[in-house]
Amino acid sequence: MKGIKASSGIAIGRAYLFLKDIEVKQHDVANRKSEGKRLDDAIKVSLNQLEEIRLKTIEDIDKKSSAIFEAHKMILEDPEFIPEIKSLILDKGYNAEYAVSCAVDKYSKIFNSMKDEYLKERGADIKDVGSRIIANLMGYTFDLKEIPSGSIIVAKDLTASDTASMDKTKIKAFLVDKGGRTSHTAIIARTLEMPAIVGLRDITSKVKTGDYLIVDGNEGEVIINPDADMLKLYNKKAEDYENYRKRLKELINLPAKSIDGKEVTLEANIGTPDDISAALTNGAEGIGLFRTEFLYMNRTSLPTEEEQFEAYKSVVSAMAGKRVTIRTLDVGGDKQLAYLGMDKEQNPFLGWRAIRFCLDREDIFRAQLRAILRASAYGKVSIMYPMISDIGEVRRANKVLKSVMEELDKQGISYDKKLEVGIMVEIPSAAMTADILAKEVDFFSIGTNDLTQYTLAVDRGNSRIKDYYNYFNPGVLRLVKNCIDQSHKYGIYTAMCGEMAGDVEATKILLGLGLDAFSMSSTSIPMVKDVVRNTTMEEAKALAKKALQI
Structure with missing residues (x-):
């Protein structure tokens, strides 16, 4: 069986089938006030449970992984949901x-309809919270503490609460019917460095508890009840993979330099300050993309300038002089902030988002720029504008930035007056006019996720046409090449922060095209470094030339 590769590695063990379906039926209640009290009591119990799970997660995994339960508690205190x-x-x-079930269905459908894969997966959080309330109302418990040692968990889906209650020392891998690479199962599996395959559709109907399984997280493949020859083959593959992992760890402090001396920069993409630890552990030379949306979401009002400053400062300080590229707010479209009354749009990826939103809501933009500039006094900071389509947007954004700088100067507030300002190249028009843009920015950072879908007219969230989404398409690669060539012509550098930057199958091509910096998920850094260090530029350029013609 094939699924989506969520976390690499190879595991061999016995299946443990985990199913939890609660049937909820509707019936009218005689005393509505009393029923409301039942709900209040169940919510109170749920809040206490979530706090216990949060503390256990910090102890068993890490603080970053526990943040999901803070978000779950916020759902239980949400001014609209409850x-x-x-x-x-x-x-x-x-x-x-039944009331909980109805509300959960409504809100999870809203999230599931969103284009952004990460936000789409947050619908699972709503369902997880709803299931907890319903379980407490009905007196159900799901005990996952007594899993047999060496188990491979097989489930329709796994929520944050499910994985938190499991004894991780007894688990070898995760297999689930649903989910994508940003699902909770995938994130936890990568944190634990445990193989995981998601999106298997019907693995739960084909496997029973006790079946012998081989999980190949590197290829996204599951083998059910393998024969002796297959077991022998995969035992050898598992041994080879462990040796490969050990070798990758030895590369952490070595430069990303090709055999013939071409050195590139490998940086990490992060979503919160808690991601810094993993970035440094995997040898990140900087932060190539600091997504700032986490500060604005899962709340009922805008973050203050001070809140933003403290978050940015913590990351900049932790990186101790290494570059931190902070992307200004990329919200709007399908990343709607309810407290701003944003309208739902028919084509959110082509709508009022990112720099368009910020230029219209200058009050929000200025507050963020002030916070970023103040944080730049504590290390090396770069500012990056998202979703740029033409030079006019750059000039308008820089005009606001200059005004904020003048304001800080008058107030005697220090900041790095020489900080670099760049743009994300994710719209074809920007890639095609890179020669114009390069004259007025300090760097490019190519966002291949959006650049690919805009160039190929493919909705990357639509599973029916997923095979058409291909960043190796020569049309996409030629846009990438133009950005790199024009940046070098005008004396600036080009980075890449899309999924392609962390894809080892793309590393040699990008190296051959002349990419200066690769920014990716922290766990991908050692693997990309390994490819760079075992490649010559002659080989890379030949491969890139061929890829541009295919």
């Missing part, structure tokens, strides 16, 4: 279980 459940009980007379 009142909607209460309304269904008090106004319509629904029983609490």
Whole structure:
């Protein structure tokens, strides 16, 4: 069986089938006020459980992985979600279980309809919280503490709560019907360096507890009840993979330099300050993309300048002089902030988002720029504008930036007056006019996720046309090449922060095209470095030339 590669590695062990389906039925309640009290009690119990799980996760995994349970607690305190459940009980007379189920269905559908893969997966968090409330209302418990040692967990889906309650020392791998690379199962598996395959569709109907399984997370393949020859083959593959991992760890402090001396920079993409530890552990030479949206989401009001400053400062300080590229707010479209009353759009990826939003809402933009500039006094900071389509947007953004700098100067607040300002190249028009843009920015950072879907007219969230989404398409590669060539012509550098930068199958091509910096998920850094260090530029350029023609 084939699925989506979520976390690399090879595991061999016995299946442990984990299914948890609660049937919720509707019935009218006689005392609506009393039913509302039942809900309140279940929410209180749920909050206490989540705090216990959060603390256990910090102890068993790390602080970063526990953040999901803070988000779950916020859902239970959400000013829209909980009142909607209460309304269904008090106004319509629904029983609490059914009211929760209705509200969960509504909000999870909203998230599932979003184009952004990460936000789409957050619908699973809503379901997880809803399942917890319903379980507490009905007196259900799901005990995953007594898993047999050496188990491979097979499930329809796994929530944050499920994985938190498991004894990780007894688990070898995860296999799930649903999910993508940004699902909770995938994230936890990568954190634990444990093989995982998601999106298997019907693995739960083909496997029973006790079946012998081979999980090849490197290829996204599952083998059920293998024969002796297959077991022998994969035992050897598992041994080879462990040796490969050990060799990668030896590369952490070595430069990303080709056999013939061409050196490139390998940086990490991060979403919160908690990601810094993994970046440094894997040898990141800087932060090539610091997504700032986490500060604005899962809350009911805008973050203050001070909140933003402290978050940026913590990352800049932790990187101790290494470059930190902070992307200004990329929100709008499918990343809607309810508290701003943003309209739902038919084509959110072509809508009011990123720099377009910031230039219209200059008050929000200025507050963020002030926070970033203040943080630049504590290390090496670069500012990056997302979703740039033409030079006019760059000039307008820089005009606001200059005004903010003048404001800080008048107030006597220090910042790095020489910090670099660059743009994300993710719209074809920007890639095609790179010669114009290069004259007025300090760097490019290519966002291949959006650049690919815009260039090929492929919705990367649509599974029916996923095979058309291909950043190796010569049309995409030629846009990448033009950015690199024009940046070098005008004396600036080009980085890449899309998925392609962390794909080892693309490393030689990008090296041959002349890419200066690769920014990726932290765990991909050692693997990309290994490719760079075992490649010659002659080989890389020949491969790149061929790729541009295919």
